[in-house]
Amino acid sequence: MLAFGAPQGALAGVTAFKQAVAEGAARDGELAEYYRNNGYGAIWTGTGEADRARRQALLQAIDAADAHGLPVARYDAQGLLRMMRQARTPRDLGAVEIAMSRTFLRLAQDMQTGMLTPAQIDSGMVRAVPVRSADELLSGFTAGNPAGFLRSLAPKSGEYARLLREKMRLESLLETGGWGPAVPAASLAPGQSGEGVVALRNRLIRMGYLERTASSRYDIALQQAVMRFQEAHGLVADGTAGAQTMAEINVPISRRLPMIHVAMERERWLSGPRGARHILVNLTDFTARIMDDDRLTFETRAVIGKNLKTHQSPEFSDEMEYLEINPVWNVPRSITVREYLPQMQRNRGAAGHLKLYNSRGQEVSRSAVNFNAYNARNFPFALKQPPSTRNALGLVKFMFPNKYNIYLHDTPSKSLFDRNVRAFSHGCIRLQQPFDFAYEILSRQEADPKTFFDRIVNSGRQTRVSLEQKIPVHIIYRTATVPAKGPAQYREDIYGRDAKVWDALQKAGVSLPAVQG
Incomplete structure (x- = not known):
C-alpha cells in the first residue's frame, strides 16, 4: 500500500503520477493549462510542509463554507479524505491531486464570485460576473499563505460583512424560537389594548424595534416602534399596524433568511471594487444613491421599469461618462x-x-x-x-452608454414619486431630484456646480457636459440590505427575480437550519 504523501521515488512512479494528472485535467482546458505549465507537479499530494498546509487550509475552508451560505456538501470533504486514505499507487495520487484542485476551484469561485450565473436565471440579470481563471486562483493560492488566500476570497465590501453578521444573528434567533408567536390580529391601531397588542409588543421587542416594556397598550412607544419597522420594510411610516404592515410583521425568520442568502450571493456577483465614489440604484427600494467610501452622500427617490417582461429594468454595472442637459x-x-x-x-x-x-x-x-x-x-x-420642460427625459439625463439603452434621467411626471411602489417606466431610471443629483455629480469638477448647471438649463440648448472622472454605476436588485447604521432593510421581490435565485441556490444545495420560526 502506498501511504498518502509518501515519496514517489522511482521514475516510473513519477511518470505514472504525471500521466494521471494530465489525464484527469484534460477535460478542463484551464486546469490542464495550469498543470502543463507547472510540469504536472503536485501542489496537494507531495510530502512537503507546503502541500500539507494547502490540504489543511482547503479542508478548513470547506468546513467554514456554511458561514458564507455555501453548502458544505457541495465540496465533499469526506470524499476527498476517502480518496486520500485509499490512494495506493502513483496514479491514485494523481487522481487525488486533480480532485483537490477541482474542489479548490469550485470553492474559490463560489466564495469570490458566487455559485450561480445570473443571466441563466433571469434575462434581466445581465450582470457580468468577474470570474477569475483557474491559473490565477491556483497560482495565487500556491504563491503565499494558503489559509490567508482562502480567507481573502470573500467580498471585501462592508455590505457583505454586515449581511454575514445578520445571517448569523437570524440563525441564532431561529434556534431559540425566532421572533415568537405571530400577532393574532388583522390590524391594530394606536390607543388599542389587549392580547393582540401584547403579542405585537413582544414580537417587536424580539425583533429589536422596541425596548423591553410591560405596557399592554398601543402607546406612543409602540407606535414609534411600528414606524421604525415600517421604515425598514419600505412601508408608509404612519405608526399604525394596518393589514400590510401586520403581514410583514408576521413574516417569520425562515422567510427572511433566504433573502439574506440571496443578497450574499448577489454581493459575490459584485465582488470587484465598486469605486470610491459610485452610484447605486437599488431597483427594489426605488432609490438612487451617490456613495463615497461606503457612506451615503446623496439619495433620491426613483421610478424604475414596469413589471412587464419588456419593461423591467436590467441589473448591470457601467460608468457614467457625461450629462446631457436639455436632452432630445x-x-x-x-x-x-x-x-x-x-x-x-x-x-x-x-x-x-x-x-x-x-x-x-x-x-x-x-x-x-x-x-x-x-x-x-x-x-x-x-x-x-425636442428639449422642453415637457420632454419625457425632463431637463437632464445621466449617461453611461450601454447596449441596454438604460440611463438615469429627469421626468415631467413628478406625481409618480409620491407612490410607495414606483415601477412605471419603460426601463430607464427616473429621478425625483435630478438637479440636486447633478449638482453633487458636478461638485468634483465645478467650483459652483449649481450656477454652472442652471445656466446651461436656462439656455434651453442641448448640451453635453463630460465628467472629468467617470463614475461607476451599479444597478442592483436587493430585497435585503444591511446599512452601516440601523436595522436590516427588507423589500418586496417586485420582479420575482429573488425567488428564482433562491430556487437555484436550493438546487445547488443551500438549505436553512431545521428549526423554523
Missing part, C-alpha cells in the same frame, strides 16, 4: 412601433409633441405620411421630442 428624446424603436405607430394610424396628429424624421435625419410632415401603409417591421421613420 430619441424615442426607442420598440416604443415607436408598439405604442405610437398604432396611435398615429388612428389619428395622424396623435402624440403631437413628437416630431417625425426620415433615415437622413430630415424632419417629415405628418400630413405627407400614410401611417396605415406601414407596420412595426417596415416603419421607416424615427420619432424625437
Whole structure:
C-alpha cells in the first residue's frame, strides 16, 4: 500500500503520477493549462510542509463554507479524505491531486464570485460576473499563505460583512424560537389594548424595534416602534399596524433568511471594487444613491421599469461618462412601433409633441405620411421630442452608454414619486431630484456646480457636459440590505427575480437550519 504523501521515488512512479494528472485535467482546458505549465507537479499530494498546509487550509475552508451560505456538501470533504486514505499507487495520487484542485476551484469561485450565473436565471440579470481563471486562483493560492488566500476570497465590501453578521444573528434567533408567536390580529391601531397588542409588543421587542416594556397598550412607544419597522420594510411610516404592515410583521425568520442568502450571493456577483465614489440604484427600494467610501452622500427617490417582461429594468454595472442637459428624446424603436405607430394610424396628429424624421435625419410632415401603409417591421421613420420642460427625459439625463439603452434621467411626471411602489417606466431610471443629483455629480469638477448647471438649463440648448472622472454605476436588485447604521432593510421581490435565485441556490444545495420560526 502506498501511504498518502509518501515519496514517489522511482521514475516510473513519477511518470505514472504525471500521466494521471494530465489525464484527469484534460477535460478542463484551464486546469490542464495550469498543470502543463507547472510540469504536472503536485501542489496537494507531495510530502512537503507546503502541500500539507494547502490540504489543511482547503479542508478548513470547506468546513467554514456554511458561514458564507455555501453548502458544505457541495465540496465533499469526506470524499476527498476517502480518496486520500485509499490512494495506493502513483496514479491514485494523481487522481487525488486533480480532485483537490477541482474542489479548490469550485470553492474559490463560489466564495469570490458566487455559485450561480445570473443571466441563466433571469434575462434581466445581465450582470457580468468577474470570474477569475483557474491559473490565477491556483497560482495565487500556491504563491503565499494558503489559509490567508482562502480567507481573502470573500467580498471585501462592508455590505457583505454586515449581511454575514445578520445571517448569523437570524440563525441564532431561529434556534431559540425566532421572533415568537405571530400577532393574532388583522390590524391594530394606536390607543388599542389587549392580547393582540401584547403579542405585537413582544414580537417587536424580539425583533429589536422596541425596548423591553410591560405596557399592554398601543402607546406612543409602540407606535414609534411600528414606524421604525415600517421604515425598514419600505412601508408608509404612519405608526399604525394596518393589514400590510401586520403581514410583514408576521413574516417569520425562515422567510427572511433566504433573502439574506440571496443578497450574499448577489454581493459575490459584485465582488470587484465598486469605486470610491459610485452610484447605486437599488431597483427594489426605488432609490438612487451617490456613495463615497461606503457612506451615503446623496439619495433620491426613483421610478424604475414596469413589471412587464419588456419593461423591467436590467441589473448591470457601467460608468457614467457625461450629462446631457436639455436632452432630445430619441424615442426607442420598440416604443415607436408598439405604442405610437398604432396611435398615429388612428389619428395622424396623435402624440403631437413628437416630431417625425426620415433615415437622413430630415424632419417629415405628418400630413405627407400614410401611417396605415406601414407596420412595426417596415416603419421607416424615427420619432424625437425636442428639449422642453415637457420632454419625457425632463431637463437632464445621466449617461453611461450601454447596449441596454438604460440611463438615469429627469421626468415631467413628478406625481409618480409620491407612490410607495414606483415601477412605471419603460426601463430607464427616473429621478425625483435630478438637479440636486447633478449638482453633487458636478461638485468634483465645478467650483459652483449649481450656477454652472442652471445656466446651461436656462439656455434651453442641448448640451453635453463630460465628467472629468467617470463614475461607476451599479444597478442592483436587493430585497435585503444591511446599512452601516440601523436595522436590516427588507423589500418586496417586485420582479420575482429573488425567488428564482433562491430556487437555484436550493438546487445547488443551500438549505436553512431545521428549526423554523
